[in-house]
Amino acid sequence: MSTNKRAYNFNAGPSALPLEVLERAQKELVNYNGTGMSIMEMSHRSKEYDEVHNNAINRLKKILSVPDNYDVLFLQGGASLQFTMVPMNFLTKDQTASYVLTGSWSEKAYKEAKLFGNAVVAASTKENGYRNIPKLDEIQFNENDAYVHITSNNTIYGTQWKQFPNTGNVPLVADMSSDIMSRPFDVSQFGIIYAGAQKNLGPSGVTIVIIRKDLIEKANTELPTMLKYKTHADKNSLYNTPPTFGIYMLGEVLRWVEEQGGLEAIQKRNEEKAKYIYDVIDESNGFYRGHAEPGSRSLMNITFRLADEELEKQFLAEAKAAGFVGLNGHRSVGGCRASTYNAVPVEACIALRDFMYEFQKKHQ
Incomplete structure (x- = not known):
């Protein structure tokens, strides 16, 4: 363990990383696993990187108990791009998307959705200064909605869902950027989960998407290639060059989570x-x-x-x-x-x- 004094780091993101992970990365930075190269230097098509990539996916699936009918994607653009990709892929002209507003980030997601179709507010605590999460019976949505969107934890106002709504056959979409990997939860309750890595998963630059496979097949096909979830699912998140070092670090953070119990x-x-x-x-x-x-x-x-x-x-x-x-x-x-x-x-x-x-x- 390093004897260098570490700051008391309470940054909201990019945020603290486990010291053990940083020290492991430091040891492997110049020469990863005897390759004579850094992870940052090697081809994303190499077998050495392929092992890193798939180990990270498999660790995430194991820790979160991700069911087999879901894909795990490594994307870029942060949660902010997902604010756009979700409605682009799933908000059809004859449907409505329902958004629960609990803070600034859910407001931003709602604003983006309105650019692509009919998005409505299913519940909001804005009048209360976003001091609380709505009660589950306050959330109003229709059975033919494209999806219901929530933000599981609100970094700016300091609120967090303790129990998630049951939306039945309507897919529940969650921005979990700031509390994914902090507690157990049932992945099967959600159609889509997305999260920027820079809070609990690793350094900035990687975005995790956990998405039900049947939704990928139903998604809008008339989109630019890079904005289709299917593009990335079909290519195991290797359609283009992924953020390789960020994914390596994410895998090491997941290993640390396992080591913590x-x-x-x-x-x-x-x-x-x-x-x-x-x-x-x-x-x-x-x-x-x-x-x-x-x-x-x-x-x-x-x-x-x-x-x-x-x-x-x-x-x-x-x-x-x-x-x-x-x-x-x-x-x-x-x-x-x-x-x-x-x-x-x-x-x-x-x-x-x-x-x-x-x-x-x-x-x-």
């Missing part, structure tokens, strides 16, 4: 980490003010405010001086945010808890 162990640790910080907020008598309602709190992004902006600026400045990185809230809402993704160690959350206690003592 899988999703059950990861979830337990994430709950422990979040509790340290939420407890400070709840016990502060209003000195720290959590944004999310308790029943909708995210385990990944803990959002809070202080009494006034000047005190917040002082908090963030002192935190930065103490070695904490990434505690600023999103530029669109301000405030403070601690992103406690999988790779953020328990020790960092304990250190933040202690800093918050001390800051309150000095400034109350």
